[in-house]
Amino acid sequence: MKALVLKSPESELSYEDFELPKPGNGEVRIQVKAAALNHRDVWITKGQYSKIQYPTILGSDVAGLLDDREVILNPGIGWGTETSFPHKDFHILGMPSYGGFAEEVIIHSDQVFDKPQHLSFEQAAALPLAGVTAYRAMFTKGKIQAxxxxxxxxxxxxVALMAFQxxxxxxxxxxxxxxxxxxxxQATExxxxxAVNYRDPDWSKQLKEMAGGFNLIIDSAGGSGFSQLLYLTRPGAKVVTxxxxxxxxxxxxxxxxxWRQLSILGTSMGSPREFANMLSFVRERKIVPIVDSTFDLAxxxxAFARxxxxxxxGKLVLAGVD
Structure with a gap:
């Protein structure tokens, strides 16, 4: 099969033939129709993950076919039975296991879910990591109310866009x-x-004047701006990072x-149940993930440069896989 292969840190991805191992017990072979990028893919190419072994195939977000069944993959592998945090052996598809930037991917059948029918393969590929992370942040941790x-x-x-939607x-x-x-x-539309530009010196003042205060803040940045976010909270608010x-x-x-009785909560990824609940919510509300642009796998x-x-x-998607 053809795949985007990473051979060493800081090297460009090579589109070439690659032979996957045979599926193990309980594993299935998925024909990849579309796969989306995440920042972790870029960080892996920079050598920022210690467990990586070369050559490898990146890609955590996958939509494709299991025989004739249209499917989407849960990329969180080995979460375990504890719902509040993952097992120590938890990992994400695409490192160290071979990922989805290829014509095929091998994964355990427990990770395979039906693709929401209102989504194209490209839209579905934009959903897994961002969707489950946003769902856990917004619902499990943030307990959002109307x-x-x-x-x-x-x-x-x-993730921010999925949380927004x-x-x-x-x-x-x-x-x-x-x-x-x-x-x-675009967000206003x-x-x-x-909508406030955080590069403005008075960005927090602008938000305070607009909203008065927030019940829930979802943040991905940290840094010096995080402490300013706390001053934008209402009493009893939740801040999820x-x-x-x-x-x-x-x-x-x-x-x-x-004094404000704030809850500051950390979150990352999500459990298998949260992934299933996220898909149900997407189906019920007919939510369509935002795709910025689509590139051929070759x-x-x-896509990495963008x-x-x-x-x-929105998401960057690799498609055009036959």
Missing amino acids: EDKVLITGIGGG FALAMGATVFVTSGSPEKLA MGAAG YGGSKGVVPDISPQLIF DGQR MEEGLQF
Whole structure:
């Protein structure tokens, strides 16, 4: 079969023949119709994951065919029985196991779910990692209610956009931030009640004037802006973090946290039950993930370049797999 193969850190992906091992006990062979990128794929190419063995195939988000059945794959492997956190052996499809940037992928049958029928293969491939991460952040941790005012930072990324769509589907009033005027305009067109550029020195003041305060904040950045987010909360609010792209958080006031009775919650990925519940929610509400652009599998290096530029609004998908 053909695949995008990573042979060493910092090397470009090579489109070439690759032989997968035979499926093991309980495993099935999936014909890949579309696969989406995540930031972790770029980080792996930079050598930031210690367990990687070369050569390898990346790609965690996959939609395809199991015989004639249209399927979507849960990329979270080995979560375990504890719902609050994953087992120590938990890993994500695409490292160390061979991933979906290929014509075929092998995975245990427990990870295979029916594709939502209202989604194309490309749209379905945009869903797994972003969808389950956003679902756990928004519902399990954030316990969103229809009357909530919600702030989602960094709109344009896959998880932030899915969280945005989930919150809108729940009937919440949603505000967003981004460093891109274009992304803010797109989010406003989709239904954001307010959109603020976090590069503005007074961004937090703007949000305070717009919303008054938030019941739920979903953040992917951390960094110095995180402490400012806490001042935008209402008493009893929840602040859920699933990323740290801006680094360490300085200068948090414990007094602010305990006087306002705030809950600061960390989250990443989700359990098999949350993945199934996320798919049910997507089906019921007819939610369609945002696809920024689609590339042929053979041209996957261009998709990685666009991911590194950070200009995308939605997911980058590799398709055109026969």
